[in-house]
Amino acid sequence: MSDHVDHVMEQWALQGLDLDASPMAVVGRIKRLAQIIESELRVTYNQHAIDAAAFDVLATLRRSPPPHQLTPAELMRAAMVTSGAITQRLDRLEGRGLISRDRRHGDGRSIRVSLTPEGRELIEGALKDNFATQERILAGLTPPQRERLGKDLRRLLQTLGDA
Numbered sequence: 001m002s003d004h005v006d007h008v009m010e011q012w013a014l015q016g017l018d019l020d021a022s023p024m025a026v027v028g029r030i031k032r033l034a035q036i037i038e039s040e041l042r043v044t045y046n047q048h049a050i051d052a053a054a055f056d057v058l059a060t061l062r063r064s065p066p067p068h069q070l071t072p073a074e075l076m077r078a079a080m081v082t083s084g085a086i087t088q089r090l091d092r093l094e095g096r097g098l099i100s101r102d103r104r105h106g107d108g109r110s111i112r113v114s115l116t117p118e119g120r121e122l123i124e125g126a127l128k129d130n131f132a133t134q135e136r137i138l139a140g141l142t143p144p145q146r147e148r149l150g151k152d153l154r155r156l157l158q159t160l161g162d163a
Contacts (some may be wrong), residue, residue: 005029022080027131037137038158048126053079056142058123061115068120069112072101098122 005028013019016112038052045055060078061068070078076086090113093099104110115123138146157163 003029011071016131040133040137044129045126047129048122050126052124053085053089054093054098055123057086057093057125058115059127060119061099061113061122062127065113069114072111072113075113089128093119110121 005025008028008040009021009024012019012024015116045051048055050058056079057075060075061070064070071077072083072086072090075081081089088100090101094101096120097116100114100116101111102114104112141149
C-alpha cells in the first residue's frame with residue numbers, strides 16, 4: 001500500500017537526477033505525521049478553549065512536583081521560548097484565572113507560578129483528552145512497534161543533538 005511520499009519519490013525517480021531521494025521516505029513521513037498530529041491535537045485543545053502554548057504551560061505546571069509551582073524562568077526553559085513569549089502566555093492564562101503569580105516570602109523579586117483550582121481542573125480534563133488523542137493516533141501500531149518507533153526516534157533526536 002503506497003502513500004503520498006511514495007508517489008513523490010516515484011516522481012523524483014522519473015526525473016533521472018543523480019540524487020539519493022531515500023531520506024525523503026523518512027523525513028517526508030515525519031513531516032506529514034507532524035502535520036496530522038498537530039491538527040488532531042489542535043482539535044483536542046480547542047475542546048478545552050486553549051491552544052498548544054497554553055496547554056504546554058498548564059501541563060508543565062501540572063507535571064512538576066507538588067505544589068506544582070515553577071518560576072517563569074523554569075517555564076521558559078521547559079517551553080524553549082523567549083522570556084517575552086512566556087510572559088505573554090502567563091498574562092493570558094492569569095487573565096483567564098488559570099494560573100496565579102505569587103511573590104515568594106522574603107524575596108519580592110522571585111515569582112512562583114501556580115495552577116489555580118480552575119487551571120488544574122481544565123488541564124486535567126485536557127490531559128485526559130490529549131492522551132486519548134495520542135492513543136487514537138497510534139492505534140495502528142502494536143505495543144512492540146510503538147516501543148521500537150519511540151526508540152528509533154529518540155536515537156535520531158540524539159544524533160541531532162536534542163538530548
